[in-house]
Amino acid sequence: MRQITEQEAAGLKTVVGLAVKAVGGGAIFQGATRVLAPELSKYASRADERHMPIDVAIDLDRVSGEPSVTRHMAGLLGYDLKPRERAPGVMPDAQAMASATSECLDVFRVWAEALADDGEISHAERVAIQREIQQAIRALTDISDQIGRAR
Template sequence: MSSDRTRLTTEAERARLKAATGRALREAGGAECVQHATRVQHPALSKYASAGDEFSGRFMPLDIALEVDRASGKPVILATLAALQGYELRPFGESEDAPRADWSALLAGVTRETAEASVALLEALADGKIDTRERKHCLIEVEEASHALLRLQKRLADSGDSR
């Protein structure tokens, strides 16, 4: 790809898409498991989630993203696409005022994602420097932690009580 092309997405947004793809694949049981529900094999699925330089420009086609989201049981990739465009995804019939996710699930998500971000950063800093691959991986993990915190923040802001 020519470096003088103007893209409408940022590197951080593309990293969020990669992170969402990886999260959806994990929640669907992994690339080897979900390959049977798509038209591609697990190596290609893994490449769609890879933040490595070699695969940074490869993204999951929409039909496969739909299949992976269905296999994961929730619209992980679709919700990320919506958020990147400033929209919030809700199931049909759920109003904005509908009860949000359970507190313990939200807190578990924050704990898990921030721990994963911390581990990624500590591993990257083990040799005293962060290389390009490590930086991309850390950005993905920090972005996932940020999403978990934003979900908690939204729940707190929408809550009139502590139940």
């Protein structure tokens, strides 16, 4: 017998749907995870029994910068999710800045390569560009976090 109630399952689907919308929708988020947009929409649909796999939920929480899905799951289990105390950080070094710069340049490289073929961007090329954008966002977010913690 399943342990999750119908109401809990419906609530989880609602949280997943809101989180996907918050990151720009399935078409955007699919570039940062292993699942494509049509499948992502099923995870928010009460008409479909399937739920978002935990690795995809972690991707979603990381991309959003807020552990909304994980926090909701913890709440269903009777736990509160609290952030760890952050140790004071140091300003990003040249290597971190070079890495972030490289990630940003990758966005434009992949975009230019997609256009160079035929002047159009296919679905697969859009997914590749979105993936590069998400990687650049992560790199810039890491640097931003380091700057925010620096003393």
